[in-house]
Amino acid sequence: MGEHGHGHLDTEGSGDYTPGYYEILERSLADLLVEKGRIGANEIRREIEVLDSRNPALGARLVARAWSDADFKKRLLANGRKACEELSITSYEDTELIVLENTETVHNLVVCTLCSCYPRAVLGLPPDWYKLKPYRARAVKEPRTLLKEFGTIIPDDIAIHVSDATAQVRYLVLPRRPAGTEHFTEEGLATLVTRDSMIGVVQLGSVRSPAESIDERR
Amino acid sequence: MSAGNHDAADWLPNDLGGVATAPFERVEHPMLPWEKRCHALADVLDFHKIISTEEKRRGVEALGEATINKLSYYERWVVGFAHLLFAKGIITPEELALKMSEVQARFSVPET
Numbered sequence: 215m216g217e218h219g220h221g222h223l224d225t226e227g228s229g230d231y232t233p234g235y236y237e238i239l240e241r242s243l244a245d246l247l248v249e250k251g252r253i254g255a256n257e258i259r260r261e262i263e264v265l266d267s268r269n270p271a272l273g274a275r276l277v278a279r280a281w282s283d284a285d286f287k288k289r290l291l292a293n294g295r296k297a298c299e300e301l302s303i304t305s306y307e308d309t310e311l312i313v314l315e316n317t318e319t320v321h322n323l324v325v326c327t328l329c330s331c332y333p334r335a336v337l338g339l340p341p342d343w344y345k346l347k348p349y350r351a352r353a354v355k356e357p358r359t360l361l362k363e364f365g366t367i368i369p370d371d372i373a374i375h376v377s378d379a380t381a382q383v384r385y386l387v388l389p390r391r392p393a394g395t396e397h398f399t400e401e402g403l404a405t406l407v408t409r410d411s412m413i414g415v416v417q418l419g420s421v422r423s424p425a426e427s428i429d430e431r432r
Numbered sequence: 433m434s435a436g437n438h439d440a441a442d443w444l445p446n447d448l449g450g451v452a453t454a455p456f457e458r459v460e461h462p463m464l465p466w467e468k469r470c471h472a473l474a475d476v477l478d479f480h481k482i483i484s485t486e487e488k489r490r491g492v493e494a495l496g497e498a499t500i501n502k503l504s505y506y507e508r509w510v511v512g513f514a515h516l517l518f519a520k521g522i523i524t525p526e527e528l529a530l531k532m533s534e535v536q537a538r539f540s541v542p543e544t
Contacts, residue, residue: 341460343458
């Protein structure tokens with residue numbers, strides 16, 4: 215999956231690029247919709263710019279703010295969408311954002327078993343593995359074993375909560391603040407937060423001893 | 433949220449919770465330009481209430497498991513869009529066939 219001979223750059227007009235069947239289908243559908251006045255001529259280009267503006271740095275800002283400001287964290291956990299607005303992060307139409315806090319006793323994991331719903335307003339588009347069958351099928355059945363394959367060992371005394379996203383409800387994990395970051399600024403904290411930690415497939419390691427990265431329990 | 437053992441054949445192709453699958457691999461590829469355009473098209477179709485996210489998912493599901501397994505992620509989407517747009521009477525198969533030859537011709541390299 216994923217490799218179907220489209221491994222070229224977009225070089226329309228340069229004369230040496232032959233798009234595959236599905237790309238021709240995509241271009242044809244878009245052209246017809248514009249010709250029929252169903253969509254505007256520049257809307258797809260503009261939406262690509264929106265897609266490009268969404269990336270895990272936005273989620274990292276939310277997490278860093280939550281770690282630094284207990285009141286913000288409360289608001290973030292109560293209503294993710296509203297809390298995003300405080301940081302001028304807009305949501306896509308009709309989608310709710312539920313933020314799940316990792317604690318000493320609970321580790322959260324996000325999946326979309328049906329397809330690929332993902333908190334893309336704050337993380338951008340999902341990685342391939344998130345959209346493929348093995349992750350979707352196994353996350354709800356054997357999360358602990360699956361997480362081991364990411365190098366993430368969750369001890370048996372920590373519960374794993376798996377949340378299954380839908381078109382309307384998207385989930386974001388609030389990872390635990392790494393040890394050794396007591397004096398970090400909010401901006402400094404944001405640089406530590408990774409995409410995968412906000413999906414819940416990895417934990418953030420202690421800052422002072424990256425070698426012991428996985429284990430931050432006391 | 434947890435799924436019991438079930439036979440995949442009894443379920444819709446997208447409903448994968450708990451189904452036995454190929455081994456997990458942590459694969460990622462940078463999005464190709466046409467894939468990104470396809471994603472943007474989906475969003476635009478959703479904004480205009482032409483095809484919602486939920487309809488898109490069901491449209492892909494309706495392709496059937498054999499087709500789904502043969503196509504990549506965004507290939508399924510565009511095929512699903514075509515079927516949905518036919519069903520809604522927004523585009524006809526004839527129009528699409530014509531447009532596709534037109535688009536194909538734009539890329540044809542003249543023989544030297």
